[in-house]
Amino acid sequence: MSLESFFSPKSVSVVGASRHKGKVGHEILASLLAGGYPGEVFPVNPKVEEVLGLKCYPDLVSIGKPPELVVIVVPAEFVEAVIRECGKVGSKSVVIITAGFKETGERGRALEEAVVKAARANGIKIIGPNCLGVMSPGDKLNASFGGDLPRVGGIAYLSQSGALMTAILDMAAARDIGFSLLLSIGNKADVDELEIIKALGQRPGTKVIAGYLESIQDGDAFVRQAEIISQNKPILLMKSGGTGAGARAASSHTGSLAGSETAYEVIFDRAGIIRCDSIKTQFDYAQAFADQPIPKGPNVAVLTNAGGPGIMTADAIERSGLTFAALTDETKSALSKVLPPAANIHNPVDVLGDALADRYEAAMNIVLDDPNVHSVVVLLTPQAMTQCSETARIVVKVAGAKPGKTVLACFMGGRKVEEAIHILRRGAIPQYDSPESAVATLKAMQQYTRWLARPERVVRLFPVNRRKVEQIIGRHLRRGEREIGEMASKEILEAYGFVTPKGSLATTAEQAAAIADQLGYPVVLKIWSPDIIHKSDVGGVKVGINSAKQVMDAFDLMMYRIPKKMPNAEIMGVLVQEMCSAGKEVILGMHRDPRFGPLLMFGMGGITVEVLKDVAFYLAPITASEAKEMLIRTKTYSLLKGVRGDPGVDIDAVAEGLQRLSQLVTEFPEIKEMDINPFIVGPQGSTPIAVDARISVEKTD
C-alpha cells in the first residue's frame, strides 16, 4: 500500500477538532486552512457544530463519505475507538498526533498495541502516535502543529523527534530552505522509517531524503531498501543515541572490536547513506544535493574578492582530500583579459577587493567553462565597493546558464550580505557560513559520486561442502555446545575451501614423533581436549619443535603437567601439526549484529589489531572488490602490499578468504561469532593457511 494518501489526500478529517486557540485540535485545523489546502476538510467533534467556519461533524460516519486522511488528536484512551470508526467508513490513512502511548510506560504501551491491532484488522496505516504530523508543501497540506508550511523544495525530511522538527521548520523559514515533505514519525507504531524511505524513493518531487533517527527497527531490510534508493536519491541521516550500550560480552576479537557505532557505519557505507554529525551539517549537505548537480569529479575552483578567505578555502580543499583545480592556459589567458593586472588568474581566482558584480560575472563564466573544473566555490567579503546583492544575482544567473557544474557560495559577513544570501538561496545556490562548510559539502557530494560509481555487486559463490557444516553445527546445537572446538572448526573451514595446517592426533610420544617425521620439521604440538579452550594458558602449545626427540619430550611434558593443572579435563591426546611461518599473520572475523546481520572484520595480526585496533568491517555477503576495499581501509595496508623491498602478500588470496568466510556466515546464521586467527598469507601465488579458528554458534529462531 502506498503512502500517497498521507501526502496528497483529496480530503482530510481532524478528529478532535477544537474551537479553542492553543489546543492542538484547533491548531491543526488552523494550519490546514492557513496552508491553503485545496481539498475537503471535515472537522469531527460531537460537542461542537462549527469550527473556524467549517461544519463540524459528530463522528466520521456522519460525514457521509470516507475522508482520505484522518488526523486524530483525541486523548489516548479514545484513539482505538476512532480507528474502528475509520475502519467502518473506509478511511485507510491515519495520523495519530495524540501522545500518552508507549513513551509513557506500560499502560500506554498496552493502549498503543490495541490501536495497532485495530488498525491492522481494518487495513489501516498509521503514522505516529505521539508525533507532530505531516506537511506536504507541494500539496499545500499542513496536517501538523509544527508551524507554518515551508517553501516547496526538493528535501523530504523525516524526524523521530517532533520538537526537532519545530526547530528545523523555523530554521528553514529563516534560511529559505524548501521541502517536498516533512514527517514527524513519533513512536513509529505502524509506519516506520523503512516504509517511509521506500515511499519517498518513489516520489517525483523529492530529490534528497534526510532524516533524524534514534533507532532503526528492521536494520537488514532498511539497508537493502536504502541501497536501492541511494542509487537515485541521496539519503542523509543523522543517527543519534549510539552511546554507552555498555560492555558487550564477547569471546572473539571481532566481537570486542565491533563497537555499538560500527554496525551503523558499516551499513551506511554499504547503502550509500551519507551520515551527518549534526543537523547543521545535514542541511549544509541537503541544500547542495537538492539544488545543485553532483560534481563530476574532485577538482574545485575558488573565486574570491579577498586573498585570506581564498587561502582558507584552498587549505580546506587540500585537507579534505579534494583536488585544487589547475586551470587551463586558455582559462588563465581569458581571465587575464577581463581582470585587472593585480588580480590572481590562478586558482584561487582573486577578482580583487574593488570587484563589482560584472567582474565576478566575467570570471565566473570563464572558470565554469574550464574543463578541469568540476565545482566552484564563490567567496565574497563585503568590502567598501562590493555589490553584494547584485553579485548574488550574477552568481544565480551564471550558474543557471551553465548547468552541469556544482556552484556553492560563501558570502561572509552579516547584515551587509543578508539580502544577497536570500537571493542566492532562492536562486538555488547553496550558501555556507564558512568556506570550510562549503568544502565539507563538496566532499560529501564527492563521496556519494564515488559510491554511485562503485562496481556492480556480484557476490561469488564458491563450491563448498555445506552438508558437512550442517552436520557439525547441528551436532553442537543438539548437545547445547556453543563453542566449536579446534578440530571441528578445522573441518568447517576445510568444507568451505580454506587450507588448514596438516597434522594428526597422537596418543603416544612415539606416535607423535612418527607423525612429525612424516610432516617434516619444524612442527607444533597442541594439547587436544574439548575442555581446554585456552591451550597456551596451560602450557598446551609448543611451537618450533625441530626433532623427533624434542617432539617426544614435549609430548610427555604436556601429558604429565596439564592433567595436574586441569584434573577434570578429558585429554584426547596431542595434535602434531606442520608449522606455518612463512608469511604474514592476519585475522579474518565475523560478528553478527542483532539488527544488521553478519559484520565481517579484517585486521593485521599482532599489535595492529590489539593496540591500534586497526581493523575494517563490512557487511556480509561481500563482493571481491568490497573484500579488497576492506584491506585497503586498514592503516597498515601498505604492510600487506609490501614496503621497502618486502614483496608483500597475495592480496587476492586474502580477499578470497574474506569472501569464503562471507559465504559461510551468510549460509549459516547459527554462527554468531568467529575468528580465523591467524590466517597466514604468503607472497603472490601462495596458498594462505587458516591456522586456528574460534566459532560460536547459537540456535536461530
Added chain:
Amino acid sequence: MSLESFFSPKSVSVVGASRHKGKVGHEILASLLAGGYPGEVFPVNPKVEEVLGLKCYPDLVSIGKPPELVVIVVPAEFVEAVIRECGKVGSKSVVIITAGFKETGERGRALEEAVVKAARANGIKIIGPNCLGVMSPGDKLNASFGGDLPRVGGIAYLSQSGALMTAILDMAAARDIGFSLLLSIGNKADVDELEIIKALGQRPGTKVIAGYLESIQDGDAFVRQAEIISQNKPILLMKSGGTGAGARAASSHTGSLAGSETAYEVIFDRAGIIRCDSIKTQFDYAQAFADQPIPKGPNVAVLTNAGGPGIMTADAIERSGLTFAALTDETKSALSKVLPPAANIHNPVDVLGDALADRYEAAMNIVLDDPNVHSVVVLLTPQAMTQCSETARIVVKVAGAKPGKTVLACFMGGRKVEEAIHILRRGAIPQYDSPESAVATLKAMQQYTRWLARPERVVRLFPVNRRKVEQIIGRHLRRGEREIGEMASKEILEAYGFVTPKGSLATTAEQAAAIADQLGYPVVLKIWSPDIIHKSDVGGVKVGINSAKQVMDAFDLMMYRIPKKMPNAEIMGVLVQEMCSAGKEVILGMHRDPRFGPLLMFGMGGITVEVLKDVAFYLAPITASEAKEMLIRTKTYSLLKGVRGDPGVDIDAVAEGLQRLSQLVTEFPEIKEMDINPFIVGPQGSTPIAVDARISVEKTD
C-alpha cells in the same frame, strides 16, 4: 614602546583627508566622526580648507602640535615624505592605510623599505601599510574604513587580511559580538603580530586575543611571548596557508616526518594557543572565552525541552571526551519536585515540550547548584507553548546569579528564536547554531584549562662534555662536512651521557676476533669508512656473530668484497661491537624548523614509524613531563608500557634520552637534523643503548 597611542590616542590626524565620499581619505574621517571619537581630529590635505566640518591643514607642521596618532592614506610614493614630517613634528604612531607596497612587487618593496627606514630613523612605529586600520570601540576610535564601530566587548582581533576583517565586522554586528580592539595589520612592515599580542596581553579590556595569520615572522619569539600571555588570556588563532611547501629534501626520519604543519601544531600546543580551523569556530570559541568563566572540570549537564536534541548533545559530549555529568541524588530529588512526573530528572534534564520559562528557571537553578556539574548547555526548540525570549532572559538571569559555572546556549530554529538569541548574546550567554558547536567549544575550553594546569616547566640540565662536541662539530664544519660519521656521532652521544654499544676498530681478522672474545658473543661487525654511509647496502654489516672463527670469516669477506664494490672508498677497518638485542627499539630525533627551532621527535621503531607515522613532536628544550607526554601521545604507547604480560620498558629512561637530546640540540644550533635510531630500551632500571645515530650539521649565522 607601548602601542597605546594606536589604541587610545588623544588626537588623530588623517593625512590625505578627502572631501569626496567613497574615497578612503573621506571614509576614514567619516568613520572617526561617526564613531564619536572624543579626541581632537586633524584632517591634512594641502588642497582643501575644510572636510566634514573640520578645518583641514596643509601639512602636519601647520597643526602646531603633534597628533598622537597619524593615519596616512596618501599614495604610496608620498608616504615616506609624510613619515619624515611625522618625525619633524614628533608624532610617533602611524597607521599606513595606503596599498601599493611590498604586495605589488619590487618597486613597492623598495618604497616600503624606504618608509620603514625613515620611520626607524625617527623612532616612529608603523601599523600597515596595506591595511584597513585600527578600531578601539572602548575609546570610540574608528581609524579605519572597515565599517561601523562594533560593540564593546572582550575580544581583541588582529587580521592579516583586511577583507576578512570587513566580513568579521559585518558578522559581528549581526551577532552582537563585542570587541576591545580590531587591528588590520596588512604587510606588517614594522609592527608585527608579536608586538601586537604583547601589547594586547597587557590591555585590561581584552579578555581573549584572536587572530587570523598567514605567516609568523619570528616564530621563536612569538611562541615564547604567547606562552606568557596564554597564562592570563587565551589566544585563539586561525593560521592559514600551511599547504604544499612541496617535498622536503630530508636525510633523517625526523625530517621527513615533520610536515609543514607540524611546527605550528607543536608550538601552538606548547604556548597554549588554541588553534581554530575556521573563522566560525574561532568566534564560537571566542565568545565563550570572552563572556563565560572557564569550566572548572569536564562534567557537562544538558537542559532541554526536547529529547532528540538532548540525545544529540549527549552523543557529542561522549565523542568529544568530555564527561556527561552524573547528577547527585539531591539534584534529582530537587528536580523531581519542580518538574512534571514525565520529565527526565537525569542528565540530559528534559523539562518537556510544554515548559514555560519558569520551569527552565527552576531546573537551571538546581542543576547549576550541583557540585558534579562544571558546565551547562541549555537547549531550546521553539515548540507551540515555548516562551523563547522569556526563557532567554531567565537563562541570562540565572547564569548571572550563579557565576563560576560555564553556561552555553543552543536555541535551535530561526525566526522564532531570533529575539531570544539577541537577548542571550547581549546577556553574555554564548549561543550556538548546533549542540555540537557548543560541545566543541566546551572541549576547547577544557583543553585550555588543562594547559593552564600543566606542571611548571623546569628543564633539567645534565652535566655534559660540551667542549668535546664543540671540537667535533667545529672540525666537521671547517672541513665542509655536513654529515657526521658513526664514530664521531658516538662520541657526541657519549659526551651527552648516552650509552653506546661497546666495541673497537679492528684492522686484522685476528684483532677482530680478539676484540670479540673480550666483548663476549654475539657481536656485530661493521665496515668502517668515511666514504660509506649506507653500510648494509654494500654488505658492510653482519649481525649475530657467535664465535671467533665466524668473526674472522666475516672480517675477511668484508675486506675482500667491499673494495671491489667501492674501489674509491678509504677503508679504515671493521668495527667489532657488542650486540644489543634485549629491549624495544625506538627512535629519538630532531628536525630544526627554520622558524621555530628544534622540533624533537619520538617514535617507536619499525612499522609504527615507517607505515603508521605514529610519532610525536615537541619543541626543545623540553621538561621531564613534556618528554613523557611525547611518549604518551603516540598511539603505540601501550606497547612501551607493556601489554598482555609484557613488562614494558623503562619509560623514564626514554624520557631522559629525549631530555639529553633536547639539551644537545639546544646547545648546538649547528645541528640541523639528527636521529638516534635505534635507541634500545629495556625493562625498568636498565640502561638504554643508543646504537646508531645520524647527525647533520650546518654553519649558523
